Amino acid sequence: MTHDDKKIPALTPQERKKRMLITRHGMTEQDPVARGTNFNEVNLGYDTQTATAEAKRCICCPVAQCMKNCPVNIDIPGFLSLIAEGKFMDALELIKRENALPAITGRVCPQEIQCEGACALCKMGKGAVAIGHLERFVADYERQSPKKCFIKVAPATGKKVAIIGSGPAGLTAAADLARLGHKVHIFEAFHKPGGVLIYGIPEFRLPKETVEYEINGLQQMGVKIHYNHVIGTIHTITELLDEQGFNAVFIGIGAGLPRFLGITGENLNGVYSANEYLTRSNLMKAYDFPEYDTPIKKGKQVTVVGGGNVAMDSARTALRMGAKKVQIVYRRSRQEMPAREEEIVHAEEEGIDFMLLTNPVELEGDENGWIKNMQCVQMKLGETDASGRRRPVPIKNSEFSISTDLVIIAIGAGANPLLTSATPDLKLNRWGYIVTDEQGKTSREKVWAGGDIVTGAATIISAMGAGKKSACVIHEYLCRK
Numbered sequence: 001m002t003h004d005d006k007k008i009p010a011l012t013p014q015e016r017k018k019r020m021l022i023t024r025h026g027m028t029e030q031d032p033v034a035r036g037t038n039f040n041e042v043n044l045g046y047d048t049q050t051a052t053a054e055a056k057r058c059i060c061c062p063v064a065q066c067m068k069n070c071p072v073n074i075d076i077p078g079f080l081s082l083i084a085e086g087k088f089m090d091a092l093e094l095i096k097r098e099n100a101l102p103a104i105t106g107r108v109c110p111q112e113i114q115c116e117g118a119c120a121l122c123k124m125g126k127g128a129v130a131i132g133h134l135e136r137f138v139a140d141y142e143r144q145s146p147k148k149c150f151i152k153v154a155p156a157t158g159k160k161v162a163i164i165g166s167g168p169a170g171l172t173a174a175a176d177l178a179r180l181g182h183k184v185h186i187f188e189a190f191h192k193p194g195g196v197l198i199y200g201i202p203e204f205r206l207p208k209e210t211v212e213y214e215i216n217g218l219q220q221m222g223v224k225i226h227y228n229h230v231i232g233t234i235h236t237i238t239e240l241l242d243e244q245g246f247n248a249v250f251i252g253i254g255a256g257l258p259r260f261l262g263i264t265g266e267n268l269n270g271v272y273s274a275n276e277y278l279t280r281s282n283l284m285k286a287y288d289f290p291e292y293d294t295p296i297k298k299g300k301q302v303t304v305v306g307g308g309n310v311a312m313d314s315a316r317t318a319l320r321m322g323a324k325k326v327q328i329v330y331r332r333s334r335q336e337m338p339a340r341e342e343e344i345v346h347a348e349e350e351g352i353d354f355m356l357l358t359n360p361v362e363l364e365g366d367e368n369g370w371i372k373n374m375q376c377v378q379m380k381l382g383e384t385d386a387s388g389r390r391r392p393v394p395i396k397n398s399e400f401s402i403s404t405d406l407v408i409i410a411i412g413a414g415a416n417p418l419l420t421s422a423t424p425d426l427k428l429n430r431w432g433y434i435v436t437d438e439q440g441k442t443s444r445e446k447v448w449a450g451g452d453i454v455t456g457a458a459t460i461i462s463a464m465g466a467g468k469k470s471a472c473v474i475h476e477y478l479c480r481k
């Protein structure tokens with residue numbers, strides 16, 4: 001993208017230098033002690049003045065590297081320049097041309113390794129333009145304003161597409177196909193749409209009202225959502241195509257099958273997979289007792305195993321559920337933790353203990369079968385492994401025990417075979433993920449797939465990017481027909 005084709009202001013060298021002197025504007029946050037006792041959102045957003053000032057930090061590079069690093073190809077310099085002029089709804093309209101979920105991506109996208117990671121200011125060590133905060137700002141601005149920014153829908157094509165799963169991959173494919181005039185039906189296993197956005201990521205990071213608002217926007221575009229529809233059980237893909245008149249299918253069912261440690265004691269009472277713990281808390285609203293009476297163990301001494309976003313979310317949820325002490329047990333060092341830096345810092349600020357270079361080897365229960373102790377071993381870092389990180393190696397005779405009354409295992413998730421095993425001719429790899437080409441085309445005629453069910457557990461924006469790519473080729477296919 002250049003100044004010519006996108007109308008980004010060309011700055012004078014003086015103006016560019018001036019902009020480079022402005023420091024990044026932080027976002028106000030709830031106080032760490034106070035927020036440990038409530039489920040309200042931690043980050044409080046920008047006001048209009050701060051947003052405009054932050055957008056004015058963009059130095060309008062001739063080639064926008066930020067945009068090149070965005071899997072859904074948002075016109076980032078374009079929307080920043082509109083915010084800098086105070087044209088907030090125009091900025092949102094520009095974002096929505098590519099991304100129907102800006103309030104979500106603005107909050108939970110790993111910007112530090114995507115758009116912001118590629119920002120020229122970041123490379124100069126000056127702190128990237130806060131692209132995520134600004135994307136969130138314009139989306140929130142619309143939500144609080146009586147004026148709305150609707151996505152335009154092309155005239156009806158008469159073609160019908162089934163989307164299986166309503167996570168970020170499915171929602172993005174749905175938005176793009178509906179925008180192009182196709183009739184889109186989403187089939188979702190749960191009673192609510194959103195996938196991990198609803199059942200996984202907690203309220204204090206991504207308020208559910210925000211997710212619902214953005215999904216309502218899709219429904220206003222004509223997308224129909226069928227809840228409690230487990231495809232592979234209620235209907236098969238063959239039925240959707242051959243009996244229900246769908247012209248194409250996109251599979252975006254995620255990778256929600258929890259992994260376990262495979263050690264003694266994992267079936268004790270009080271040992272949860274993060275998936276179950278977070279689903280009980282978020283989707284089934286256990287955190288909102290007595291309004292919702294969902295059973296969940298409220299531990300006093302909670303131990304979370306893992307070092308990703310899921311581990312941080314579980315630990316911070318347990319704290320808010322009333323735990324006196326929450327500790328994260330992770331087998332590598334802080335540097336190798338896959339969680340977003342912001343989530344690690346927030347967890348540290350809230351008083352979560354990090355037991356690094358530590359690995360559980362056995363879980364011990366009391367006489368009633370409830371978890372009581374975790375036997376651990378200390379680790380050191382060895383050679384680099386296939387993931388590019390140094391392999392953790394146990395240190396001999398370093399075993400020790402920690403007492404705990406609730407253990408949450410957050411060491412990743414895999415592919416659920418329910419749908420794939422009921423779909424003949426769908427090629428899978430050895431881990432059960434669907435094999436596709438670059439555009440998401442599967443081995444099965446008229447069927448595309450994207451998101452975690454193809455890549456394994458990844459990120460919201462990569463799932464959205466996959467949904468977008470497939471929507472584009474499904475559209476080409478439908479137009480050819």
Ligand SMILES: Cc1cc2nc3c(=O)[nH]c(=O)nc-3n(C[C@H](O)[C@H](O)[C@H](O)COP(=O)(O)OP(=O)(O)OC[C@H]3O[C@@H](n4cnc5c(N)ncnc54)[C@H](O)[C@@H]3O)c2cc1C
Pocket residue numbers: 108109110164165166167168169170187188189190193194195196197200201229230231232252253254255256278309310313340416418419450451452453457458459460461463
């Ligand atoms: C707790 C947690 C925190 C995370 N935090 C972040 C973060 O901060 N930033 C980030 O970028 N990523 C984060 N991730 C990862 C990110 O959420 C996922 O990569 C992303 O949601 C994958 O999107 P998806 O659409 O492929 O699948 P999902 O979001 O998993 O959605 C799949 C949907 O398909 C439905 N489904 C499954 N099987 C069927 C079936 N047979 N029939 C019908 N429907 C079905 C499911 O119910 C679900 O609604 C997090 C993940 C978790 C679990």
